Amino acid sequence: MKSINIGLLGCGTVGTGVAKLLMGNKALLSARVGAELNLKWAADVDTEAERKITFAEGVFTTNARQVIDDPQVDIIVEMIGGQGIAMQLIQQAIENGKHVVTANKALLASRGNELFTAAARQGVDLAFEAAVGGCMPIIKTMRESLAGNHIQAMTGILNGTCNYILSRITDAGISFEAALAEAQQEGYAEADPTLDVEGFDAAHKTAILGALAYGMEINLNDVYIEGISSVTPLDIEFAGQFGYRIKLLAISKMTNGMVESRVHPTMIPRDNLLSNVNGTLNAITITGDAVGEIMLYGHGAGMMPTASAVISDIVDIARNLLCTAPRRVPPLAYQRNSIRKIPVLPMEELISNYYFRFSALDQPGVLSKISGILGEYNISIHYVHQKGRKTNGAVPVVMITHRVKEADVKQALAEIQNLKVVSKEPVLIRIEDAHME
Amino acid sequence: MKSINIGLLGCGTVGTGVAKLLMGNKALLSARVGAELNLKWAADVDTEAERKITFAEGVFTTNARQVIDDPQVDIIVEMIGGQGIAMQLIQQAIENGKHVVTANKALLASRGNELFTAAARQGVDLAFEAAVGGCMPIIKTMRESLAGNHIQAMTGILNGTCNYILSRITDAGISFEAALAEAQQEGYAEADPTLDVEGFDAAHKTAILGALAYGMEINLNDVYIEGISSVTPLDIEFAGQFGYRIKLLAISKMTNGMVESRVHPTMIPRDNLLSNVNGTLNAITITGDAVGEIMLYGHGAGMMPTASAVISDIVDIARNLLCTAPRRVPPLAYQRNSIRKIPVLPMEELISNYYFRFSALDQPGVLSKISGILGEYNISIHYVHQKGRKTNGAVPVVMITHRVKEADVKQALAEIQNLKVVSKEPVLIRIEDAHME
Numbered sequence: 001m002k003s004i005n006i007g008l009l010g011c012g013t014v015g016t017g018v019a020k021l022l023m024g025n026k027a028l029l030s031a032r033v034g035a036e037l038n039l040k041w042a043a044d045v046d047t048e049a050e051r052k053i054t055f056a057e058g059v060f061t062t063n064a065r066q067v068i069d070d071p072q073v074d075i076i077v078e079m080i081g082g083q084g085i086a087m088q089l090i091q092q093a094i095e096n097g098k099h100v101v102t103a104n105k106a107l108l109a110s111r112g113n114e115l116f117t118a119a120a121r122q123g124v125d126l127a128f129e130a131a132v133g134g135c136m137p138i139i140k141t142m143r144e145s146l147a148g149n150h151i152q153a154m155t156g157i158l159n160g161t162c163n164y165i166l167s168r169i170t171d172a173g174i175s176f177e178a179a180l181a182e183a184q185q186e187g188y189a190e191a192d193p194t195l196d197v198e199g200f201d202a203a204h205k206t207a208i209l210g211a212l213a214y215g216m217e218i219n220l221n222d223v224y225i226e227g228i229s230s231v232t233p234l235d236i237e238f239a240g241q242f243g244y245r246i247k248l249l250a251i252s253k254m255t256n257g258m259v260e261s262r263v264h265p266t267m268i269p270r271d272n273l274l275s276n277v278n279g280t281l282n283a284i285t286i287t288g289d290a291v292g293e294i295m296l297y298g299h300g301a302g303m304m305p306t307a308s309a310v311i312s313d314i315v316d317i318a319r320n321l322l323c324t325a326p327r328r329v330p331p332l333a334y335q336r337n338s339i340r341k342i343p344v345l346p347m348e349e350l351i352s353n354y355y356f357r358f359s360a361l362d363q364p365g366v367l368s369k370i371s372g373i374l375g376e377y378n379i380s381i382h383y384v385h386q387k388g389r390k391t392n393g394a395v396p397v398v399m400i401t402h403r404v405k406e407a408d409v410k411q412a413l414a415e416i417q418n419l420k421v422v423s424k425e426p427v428l429i430r431i432e433d434a435h436m437e
Numbered sequence: 438m439k440s441i442n443i444g445l446l447g448c449g450t451v452g453t454g455v456a457k458l459l460m461g462n463k464a465l466l467s468a469r470v471g472a473e474l475n476l477k478w479a480a481d482v483d484t485e486a487e488r489k490i491t492f493a494e495g496v497f498t499t500n501a502r503q504v505i506d507d508p509q510v511d512i513i514v515e516m517i518g519g520q521g522i523a524m525q526l527i528q529q530a531i532e533n534g535k536h537v538v539t540a541n542k543a544l545l546a547s548r549g550n551e552l553f554t555a556a557a558r559q560g561v562d563l564a565f566e567a568a569v570g571g572c573m574p575i576i577k578t579m580r581e582s583l584a585g586n587h588i589q590a591m592t593g594i595l596n597g598t599c600n601y602i603l604s605r606i607t608d609a610g611i612s613f614e615a616a617l618a619e620a621q622q623e624g625y626a627e628a629d630p631t632l633d634v635e636g637f638d639a640a641h642k643t644a645i646l647g648a649l650a651y652g653m654e655i656n657l658n659d660v661y662i663e664g665i666s667s668v669t670p671l672d673i674e675f676a677g678q679f680g681y682r683i684k685l686l687a688i689s690k691m692t693n694g695m696v697e698s699r700v701h702p703t704m705i706p707r708d709n710l711l712s713n714v715n716g717t718l719n720a721i722t723i724t725g726d727a728v729g730e731i732m733l734y735g736h737g738a739g740m741m742p743t744a745s746a747v748i749s750d751i752v753d754i755a756r757n758l759l760c761t762a763p764r765r766v767p768p769l770a771y772q773r774n775s776i777r778k779i780p781v782l783p784m785e786e787l788i789s790n791y792y793f794r795f796s797a798l799d800q801p802g803v804l805s806k807i808s809g810i811l812g813e814y815n816i817s818i819h820y821v822h823q824k825g826r827k828t829n830g831a832v833p834v835v836m837i838t839h840r841v842k843e844a845d846v847k848q849a850l851a852e853i854q855n856l857k858v859v860s861k862e863p864v865l866i867r868i869e870d871a872h873m874e
Contacts, residue, residue, distance in 0.1 A: 017727075021727055025585055025587065025726070025727075028585075028586075028587060029584065030775075031652060031771050031772055031775035032584045032770060032771055032772070032775075033584070034767070135727075135728045135729070135731055136731060137574070137577075137578050137581075137731075140577065140582055141574050141577075141578075144574075144577060144749060144753065145566070145574035145577055145746075145749045146745070146749070147466065147469045147470070147748065148458045148462055148465075148466060148745050148748030148751075148752065149462070149465075149745055150462065150465060271713070273710065273714075273734065276708070277710075283732075288745065289741075290454075290458055290462070290572075290741040290744060290745035290748070291572045291735065291736070291741070291742050291745040292572070292736050292739075292741070292742055293735065293736075294572055294573060294574075294733070294734060294736075295720075295732070295733070295734035295735065296731070296732070296733055296734075297710065297733075297734070298729070298730065298731035298732065299728070299729050299731075304726075304727040304729070305727065305728050305729055307585075308583070308585050308586055308725065308727035308728040309582075311727070312585060315581065315584040315585065316581065319766060320762070320765070322765075323760075323761070323762035323763075324760070324761075324762070325757070325760035325761070325762035325765060326760075328757070328759075328760050328762060328765070329756060330469075334468050334469055335468055335469070335471040338467075338468035338469075
């Protein structure tokens with residue numbers, strides 16, 4: 001039986017999971033692939049990594065360069081993360097003619113175009129199923145299963161940390177800070193949670209998916225980003241009263257030849273399947289012109305689910321190697337000469353439904369002042385609710401709009417904020433509800 | 438640009454959809470594949486098929502033999518259905534060295550092993566993504582994305598007709614017969630609905646998925662089959678009271694080296710994601726040792742969603758052809774020499790939770806007689822409900838069991854049915870609830 005040699009760089013959580021699967025499910029993998037997937041090297045600067053798992057003699061090394069320079073290695077699996085040494089090692093591996101598997105969404109979102117160009121030049125594969133949605137096969141689905149579809153929209157819960165926090169605020173009525181502390185205690189959030197809770201991680205994934213969906217280069221700057229740190233139990237409670245739940249959604253749409261690409265807290269109807277995706281789980285719906293809507297759901301993180309996605313990339317490349325078919329599928333789903341610039345809808349041009357919450361003094365005429373300004377900006381109100389209960393001397397006035405323009409909303413809200421009867425910065429949460437006009 | 442020639446056999450609903458996508462999304466497909474996917478032939482015995490879609494001159498033919506004998510044709514797409522002429526044409530196409538795409542689950546479930554053997558001998562691909570779950574990429578996910586996983590279980594809603602009927606009984610409280618009539622009117626059920634409502638179609642799909650999951654031959658006889666024609670609004674109402682919904686589930690599990698494979702109406706908790714898959718939609722959860730649980734969801738039937746899945750197979754084969762990599766992935770997910778016999782758990786050995794409904798005379802001592810017999814067979818009851826309201830002079834006695842053995846259940850129910858105080862055949866519905874012991 002032929003043998004495919006794998007060099008693993010990085011023995012952290014996911015790297016260890018990959019090694020475990022290669023070793024523990026070796027017979028299964030051979031039965032599926034028809035070749036041995038041989039873990040030839042496992043590299044980590046931290047020699048303690050060796051203790052989490054027992055490698056065969058001579059497999060562990062602290063020298064990553066040795067791994068990427070080994071002429072017998074066919075596939076390099078980069079599980080280091082970050083944009084420093086990981087970038088250098090991937091670049092060198094590609095130069096050395098190795099196929100590369102990575103889960104490094106931050107790197108791909110910011111420097112992916114360079115890497116994909118280098119991989120094309122060298123004729124090697126650069127695979128990244130685990131970079132988006134953990135074990136959900138979203139990259140393969142987009143690149144292969146939906147190949148006959150013009151992708152029209154994607155709506156995803158792509159960050160498990162945020163989904164856990166929002167689920168806890170929803171279920172337990174606790175504050176963002178308390179829910180974050182819980183997530184950190186459970187190991188679902190980093191000590192510095194910025195990358196997750198401010199929406200950057202979801203934005204990296206959105207930038208990657210957008211490229212695959214529409215045939216354009218990856219451009220992180222095209223993604224509008226808003227995190228969940230200002231989501232309150234009060235807004236979640238109001239959302240519930242309107243039949244909505246709040247999720248951090250990654251939304252990407254192709255409308256009239258322009259791409260809409262945004263990550264922000266979003267109200268969605270409770271009977272939407274995504275509303276029922278809770279805890280650290282991820283899910284994504286994809287709309288295509290032929291397929292209608294499909295959904296994928298699964299663990300977006302964690303040692304073994306993420307390792308499963310990495311293994312699927314290794315298997316793909318191994319199958320290519322066995323029939324001498326490198327780059328059988330273009331990494332970004334389209335042939336390189338078909339990748340084009342697609343205009344991005346500026347956020348001010350967005351048309352959406354909105355939820356507003358104003359903290360208004362409990363005085364006569366307040367509602368008329370607020371709604372007067374909204375009217376001036378052609379913001380048509382679907383629903384108003386003025387809650388009687390006082391919060392810090394102010395009452396919440398809650399509104400849901402018809403479909404209106406973001407630029408008008410921003411200007412109206414700036415004016416409303418300047419009203420003397422309005423005591424705090426207004427809260428704005430976008431709504432995705434296909435049944436609303 | 439290279440051209441891949443496609444010969445389409447059968448211009449019914451799905452065949453027409455395939456032609457529409459090949460023609461309408463031609464530029465998109467070329468941008469993804471790097472070659473032209475050329476619809477060289479579209480064959481149908483019914484010349485009216487020509488009128489549903491305008492083919493380029495010389496494409497339509499009534500002579501399928503001409504298509505499979507054309508040396509320029511690379512891929513034959515069989516969209517005829519049934520097990521007669523479709524089998525002959527696929528066999529001949531394989532003999533002629535053509536790659537074949539089919540959605541014919543009935544044929545694959547009964548004669549797939551022969552066809553896969555023939556395809557292996559001839560070195561051609563035999564692809565069938567559209568045979569299970571319409572546009573959900575379940576075949577590709579099983580064969581490729583989950584390659585590193587031992588599959589432990591699959592639970593699917595795989596028949597849209599049944600799901601529509603059960604959804605209507607649930608939502609409208611109407612009878613099976615009334616819901617079936619509605620489904621027929623809406624075009625969701627055939628004039629003779631047996632194949633769907635008696636569970637055979639879901640069983641065909643279960644047999645195919647089982648082979649892919651565990652590495653065994655397709656064996657339809659291994660699947661236990663029970664349809665939905667005896668599901669009543671009353672049982673759905675009781676299910677709701679216990680927090681359950683009733684779905685026709687395809688269940689396949691690997692437990693202690695034995696395969697469990699069954700299709701039957703099943704109660705599942707309302708907060709299970711599958712409970713919220715309604716109407717004609719399909720969904721499947723797959724549990725693997727690495728991945729945990731993932732779910733796919735989408736349209737299981739319909740012209741364009743099914744055609745999208747067929748196109749994904751055509752694209753896969755085209756990509757193989759372009760880099761001379763036929764049979765890059767083994768059609769049944771495992772190398773042929775790894776496919777083995779796996780013992781099947783006899784249905785009598787099944788351990789499950791059960792729902793029973795007895796129609797009992799409203800007399801003292803009835804419950805004691807019923808529960809006495811259940812006790813003799815070691816059937817431990819989790820919940821009993823004796824509803825006061827009379828139905829045809831009898832009262833429904835409803836029970837939910839702990840995990841017990843099917844053989845014991847069947848024997849106990851046969852004895853209970855013979856009791857003078859029990860007026861009808863007892864109703865038995867299996868429960869899948871991970872939280873129940």
